[in-house]
Amino acid sequence: MTDQTRKLRSAEWFGSADKNGFMYRSWMKNQGIPDHEFAGKPIIGICNTWSELTPCNAHFRKLAEHVKRGIYEAGGFPVEFPVFSNGESNLRPTAMFTRNLASMDVEESIRGNPIDAVVLLAGCDKTTPALLMGAASCDVPAILVTGGPMLNGKHEGHDIGSGTVVWQLSEAVKAGRISLDEFMSAEAGMSRSAGTCNTMGTASTMACMAEALGVTLPHNAAIPAVDARRYVMAHLSGMRIVEMVWDDLRLSKLLTRAAFENAIRVNAAIGGSTNAAIHLKAIAGRVGVPLELDDWTRIGRHTPTLVDLQPSGRFLMEEFYYAGGLPAVLRRMGEAGLLPHPDALTANGKTLWDNVRAAPNYNDEVIRPLDNPLVADGGLCVLRGNLAPNGAVLKPSAATPELLKHRGRAVVFENLEDYKARIADPALDVDATSVLVMKNCGPKGYPGMAEVGNMGLPPKLLREGVKDMVRISDARMSGTAYGTVVLHVAPEARAGGPLAVVRDGDWIELDCETGRLHLDITDADMAARLAQWKAAQQTLPADTSGYRKLYVEHVLQADEGCDFDFLVGCRGAEVPRHSH
Structure with a gap:
């Protein structure tokens, strides 16, 4: 009232x-x-x-x-x-x-x-x-x-989606399907x-x-x-x-x-x-x-x-x-x-x-009926296991169904710079069944948890016609992106999560139906690797100043919303009245 x-x-x-x-x-x-x-x-x-x-x-x-x-x-x-x-x-x-x-x-x-x-x-x-x-x-x-x-974006007589077309066309360039000029010609039409x-x-x-x-x-x-x-x-x-x-x-x-x-x-x-x-x-x-x-x-x-x-x-x-x-x-x-x-x-x-209750639907192709969904079982897939004790997420509607249950060898990148330096190397030991793993891109690690989890595929595999692979990281990805991408692994590598100790050649199992993300090593091996990792951290430089220091010291993990620990909770609108 x-x-x-x-x-x-x-x-x-x-x-x-x-x-x-x-x-x-x-x-x-x-x-x-x-x-x-x-x-x-x-x-x-x-x-x-x-x-x-x-x-x-x-x-x-x-x-x-x-x-x-x-x-x-x-x-x-x-x-x-x-x-x-x-x-x-x-x-x-x-x-x-x-x-x-x-x-x-x-x-x-x-x-x-x-x-x-x-x-x-x-x-x-x-x-x-x-x-x-x-x-x-x-x-x-x-x-x-x-x-x-x-x-809607427009390019060569077709609608194109902002963000999404960038990922699509950049992979097409790497695969040799289109030229760089064709790629750049879409730029003006994407954001009009x-x-x-x-x-x-x-x-x-x-x-x-x-x-x-x-x-x-x-x-x-x-x-x-x-x-x-x-x-x-x-x-x-x-x-x-x-x-x-x-x-x-x-x-x-x-x-x-x-x-x-x-x-x-x-x-x-x-x-x-x-x-x-x-x-x-x-x-x-x-x-x-x-x-x-x-x-x-x-x-x-x-x-x-x-x-x-x-x-x-x-x-x-x-x-x-x-x-x-x-x-x-x-x-x-x-x-x-x-x-x-x-x-x-x-x-x-x-x-x-x-x-x-009376809202009309004018197009059953865009907003589909229940008996003809885009994906029958949508939502986010929450994954847990010894690789993500506090959870990770995957978006099934943007993934390749055949990859939602997969076991493959890890190809590991220690950070984004390592990924950029090595992903295009023709000698990279990777095939279509491999699992790409990127570390140190989480809330503390990047810092800020950048949208880099949808790693571009190795160009040599793109040229062979490979269009998707399982990718795992503690990063995020743009909502405009797609692929079989495991994100938000928690705890992150920088915080000492198991992701930090994954090695090239380790076998990783992904099973979205059961919500399982498993690194195939023994508990004893995991403990030994984590102890070795923790000892190595003593030599790393600290984030010692500015907002970055505040951020790294107080940001919560992905499963907790990445807020600052001191900001959680409602403080209300009351403020002491200042008397001049």
């Missing part, structure tokens, strides 16, 4: 007639703000990750203006502020390295400023979880607006409008996760960035956040255990990115919701993948939106009993099922 009589948080700054109130209002007035804007109106922050160095989010200035219109219309007052924008495409060593830094920026900006609620403008992969993590730690009313996907990747990569996956969690308005996830309806969505979200203030609809009321279980199941149905496992765990940790890696097996496995999108399938995000978007998927899931908690509350005040 809306209650417009309750005290606003911003009144602690602007609501008094004393010296402090004078100063807070006076300095804000140098922007031309009249008295009545401070008189009992909700002050709504617009947390903007706009940056020209984050191309996915480069249109957010315009998006923010439409949010402001909605806030004004609903009787609030908007205040826009910037936060760190970690764009995946340009930022080195990886945007994941600064996800937690961005979340700290968001958290402290919200807590320390006179705002009653916040609209989160996110888009590129890590901006969405970073903003949700920071806002969840403050537990204020919040609504997310994503920037939307790019239009504002927006995030147009495949079901991490950006679109996290937009879908946010909609499934209930922290956006319905249809937010899929509207193309340049479609006018994206700006309507921004306007409506601005209107709704004002109502959420009066309703006291804080994030903790939306980000419940039920909401996360819905999101896990939805990730399976859309063929979503493996990165969702890390980001959802981190977001859940900020609101104190228990979420474990094994939940992805218990809830997500045996769910059919219904959305036929690259990299797992054929189509792109434009077709997904025109087919009905996520509401159509949710309706199809709900009617089949596949939504664990259809009564979960969402940002518009309605339940998830209320929002989608």
Whole structure:
């Protein structure tokens, strides 16, 4: 029930007639703000990750203006502020390295400023979880607006998917199937409008996760960035956040255990990115919701993948939106009993099922029926064994079915540099049955856990027609990538996990059906190797300064969400009142 009589948080700054109130209002007035804007109106922050160095989010200035219109219309007052924008495409060593830094920026900006609620403008992969993590730690009313996907890429008369086509064509060059000029000619056509990747990569996956969690308005996830309806969505979200203030609809009321279980199941149905496992765990940790890696097996496995999108399938995000978007998927899931908690509350005040019960599906090829799924058993495959005691993940919908049960000899790369130096060597002792293993690319090891797990195959095998191999690492991979790739091995090599002691020629067994990832050596041999590895670490240089030192010392492992240990938990929005 809306209650417009309750005290606003911003009144602690602007609501008094004393010296402090004078100063807070006076300095804000140098922007031309009249008295009545401070008189009992909700002050709504617009947390903007706009940056020209984050191309996915480069249109957010315009998006923010439409949010402001909605806030004004609903009787609030908007205040826009910037936060760190970690764009995946340009930022080195990886945007994941600064996800937690961005979340700290968001958290402290919200807590320390006179705002009653916040609209989160996110888009590129890590901006969405970073903003949700920071806002969840403050537990204020919040609504997310994503920037939307790019239009379909175009090349030689065909649709091409951003990210995915890079992996495809670069392998084709190595295999000698196309020339370098043909490869480069696709560059301009891949990214031909504002927006995030147009495949079901991490950006679109996290937009879908946010909609499934209930922290956006319905249809937010899929509207193309340049479609006018994206700006309507921004306007409506601005209107709704004002109502959420009066309703006291804080994030903790939306980000419940039920909401996360819905999101896990939805990730399976859309063929979503493996990165969702890390980001959802981190977001859940900020609101104190228990979420474990094994939940992805218990809830997500045996769910059919219904959305036929690259990299797992054929189509792109434009077709997904025109087919009905996520509401159509949710309706199809709900009617089949596949939504664990259809009564979960969402940002518009309605339940998830209320929002989608009449959602149309305009294309059964893009959003498939239950009896004709893209993959009958979707979701993420969680693997455990002596090679990954705390777990690893694999995306079956993007893998080669014949490789989901495999035993092969390890070809080991100690780090990314070692891989780059040796993978193209004609003398590399590797064949199609080998298992490529890369170490020291995890949270501490890279540092930041870069998207390098989908190692390109040896060129000599590509020229023989080999298209996929089992690959294992403690790294991540782009949601736009594909292949039989085991990722997020925990503990990572740098932290002394068994991955650190795998040697060339070791036999490795992968069995997705039973969730097994096994290094075929004895327990005694494993213990001896690990002791030898630990002794060797004493001679390595330490990460001694700057943000890198903070990161390496405090980042949690992949199965724990890669948050900083000191950031887990909800700290609320209260801040000591400063007296000038």
